[in-house]
Every structure is written in C-alpha cells, then in structure tokens.
Amino acid sequence: MADLHSxxxxxxxxxxxxWHQNMLVQQWLPLVPGTEAKLRAGGRVADVGCGTGQALIALARAYPAITATGYDAHQPSIEQARRAAAEAGVAGRVSYHALDATAxxxxxxxxxxxxxxxxxxxxxxxLLRAIRDALRPGGRYLCLEINCSDHAADNTGPIAALLYGFSVLYCMTTSLAEGGEGLGTLGLPEPALRQLAGKAGFTQVRHVEMDNPFNRLYELTR
Ligand SMILES: C[S@@+](CC[C@H](N)C(=O)[O-])C[C@H]1O[C@@H](n2cnc3c(N)ncnc32)[C@H](O)[C@@H]1O
Structure with a gap:
C-alpha cells in the first residue's frame, strides 16, 4: 500500500x-430514512476506509449534531483528511485516525x-465482522460497493473496462500484496456481499435501489 504512487x-x-460532495447527502441518504434519522438525531458516526475524509466532511456539514471518526490504514490520507476537516471548519466534530479496522x-x-x-x-x-461488532444495537451500516454482476459475461462495456482497470491498478493488487483475498473491483457483487455479511453476523442486508452506473448501496442491520 505504501509503495503506491501518491x-x-x-x-x-x-x-x-x-460522490461525497454531490450525491451522498442529496441523493443517497434520502433513500435510507432509518439511517438519516440517526444522523439527524446526532449519532456517533464512523467512516471506515475514509481515505481523504470527504464523506464525513459532507455529513458533518449536513448534520450539525453528529460527531464522527474516520479510520484508514493509509497514514498520508489520514493527514490529508485532518487538513481538509480543519479547512472545512468541522475539525471539532470530525477526527481521523490511522488504523487497520480489521483489528x-x-x-x-x-x-x-x-x-x-x-x-x-x-x-x-x-473487516465486516469488525464493523458489525462496533455497531450499537439498532445501528446501521451503509456499504457502498461496485455495481456489477456475479456473471462475468454481463460485466461488459466501457464502465466495466474502466472498473477492471482500477482493479488491476489498485483494488485487487493492494489486497493480494498483503496475502489477502484479492476480490478486486468487480469481485463483490450482491450475492457475494450477502454471503459475507451473513457470515459476519448481520441479520439483514437491503439493496437500496438507485440509478448509478458505478455503485450499489446496501443498508445492513446488526
Ligand atoms: C478505494 S479507497 C476509498 C477511500 C474513501 N472511502 C473514498 O470514498 O474516497 C479504499 C480505502 O480503504 C482503505 N482500507 C482498506 N482496507 C482497510 C482496513 N482494513 N482498515 C482501514 N482502511 C482500509 C484504504 O487505505 C483506502 O484508503
């Protein structure tokens, strides 16, 4: 991971x-009213694999009562996230920590x-088990994953080509480099996610219907 070019x-x-600036609050959260209500009520929020922190900055701006923590294994991204939160004026409510969330x-x-x-x-x-264990009773887990089919022959066209490119350049490689599963960009279609979520102890997985060529949104319940 550390060897990848900046x-x-x-x-x-x-x-x-x-997505975080233009779709998360405006389009996606209205589709998950139970989660949205928790944010409005001022819940504790975590973004796991937060990268440079943009999602939590958008959430903190839209939901002034939440406090939030972002976790990512990549230290330079965490530092950038902290700077971004300070610039956005939300650093008092949003913090970021370098951490392998699987632990x-x-x-x-x-x-x-x-x-x-x-x-x-x-x-x-x-990772899913760690997330499930960290959810409070009644808590919600919003999981954005790739919009793909579990039949490889259906994953065609320019978007699939782009996504397979991402896979080789980053998604699959970053996992295999550490001896991991190497699912890759198109390696977690809905049936595979449902199977993993069940093993991790989630009782419910809801596919949140939305019109998005790249991503699928799921709402998981502990
Ligand atoms: C494709 S990036 C997405 C980043 C961010 N969520 C976004 O929307 O820009 C995946 C991120 O997950 C992080 N990640 C992967 N596995 C992780 C783990 N076990 N613990 C913490 N972070 C992890 C990576 O470091 C990377 O920043």
Missing part, C-alpha cells in the same frame, strides 16, 4: 469526492459507512 491516492480522492474499532457507533472499501480489503470478512 497519484493513485490523489486520483481516488478526486474521483470519489464528487477492531475502538468505539461503538450508531452509523458506520464504507465507500468502496470492502472489495479492496485484505480480509473482507474480518
């Missing part, structure tokens, strides 16, 4: 920042999010 991290951040989260939360993280993980099941 452009990889910068490119990822620029790609996903558009467990140090606190419990009302809402936990991951945005394109599980398919990259060295140990996707271990």
């Amino acid at each position: 452009d990889v991290w910068a490119g990822t951040s620029r790609f996903t920042a558009q 467990g989260l140090p606190e419990s939360f009302d809402v936990i999010t991951t945005f394109d993280v599980v398919h990259d993980a060295v140990d996707p099941l271990g």
